[in-house]
Amino acid sequence: MKPVLGNSLAGKNIRYLLCDTWGKTEPELEGGEWVQSPIQCLDRAVETKPNIIVVRFWQMPIREREALVDLCTTLKWNSYTRKIPVLALLHAKHRGLIEDLQHADVDFARFFSERSLNSGRMIEIIGSLGAKDRVERQLKMLCPYLHYDAIDAKCEMILCGAYKDRMVLGGKWLHKMCETGEHLHCEYYLKPRVKS
Numbered sequence: 001m002k003p004v005l006g007n008s009l010a011g012k013n014i015r016y017l018l019c020d021t022w023g024k025t026e027p028e029l030e031g032g033e034w035v036q037s038p039i040q041c042l043d044r045a046v047e048t049k050p051n052i053i054v055v056r057f058w059q060m061p062i063r064e065r066e067a068l069v070d071l072c073t074t075l076k077w078n079s080y081t082r083k084i085p086v087l088a089l090l091h092a093k094h095r096g097l098i099e100d101l102q103h104a105d106v107d108f109a110r111f112f113s114e115r116s117l118n119s120g121r122m123i124e125i126i127g128s129l130g131a132k133d134r135v136e137r138q139l140k141m142l143c144p145y146l147h148y149d150a151i152d153a154k155c156e157m158i159l160c161g162a163y164k165d166r167m168v169l170g171g172k173w174l175h176k177m178c179e180t181g182e183h184l185h186c187e188y189y190l191k192p193r194v195k196s
């Protein structure tokens, strides 16, 4: 099992590199550098070797989201950057995305829905990273039957794979049952009616 890198970073004079293509970050980041594209992120990561790289996902077109996943994959495969921990900041729980992050070997995922981001919040998030933020751990909390179907380039419908993909999920049920450990008690999870 990988060590909990988050704890070892706490209290250090952290140098972080943040990739936020949304542009909702305070321009002057204490202890950090903000870049707005995956290419810039890769360049700066190789050049400056930060303590941690933070990649921010938000409600973006699916292709842009995939480009950020590709960035994470490259960072973890590149011999110059693979040892640098990567944290994905996610605006919402999305099982498909978290599975992709796991395949990319991303270290941490944290949910962060606030629009703007500043140095204080960044340091607080990085300093409090722990085992609960491990990508594998985050994935375990989400129902494996969550299924996403693209409606257009930006929007997806969330469906229950345990109900033949016929039940659209949303609202309280999604957030309190499907996206938490409570899914283990869901009647559809316990007795799935999967497609034949």
Ligand code: SF4
Binding pocket: 143, 144, 145, 146, 159, 160, 161, 162, 163, 169, 177, 178, 182, 183, 186, 187, 188, 189, 190
């Ligand atoms: S309705 Fe139940 S089985 Fe379907 S995704 Fe939600 S928790 Fe899982």
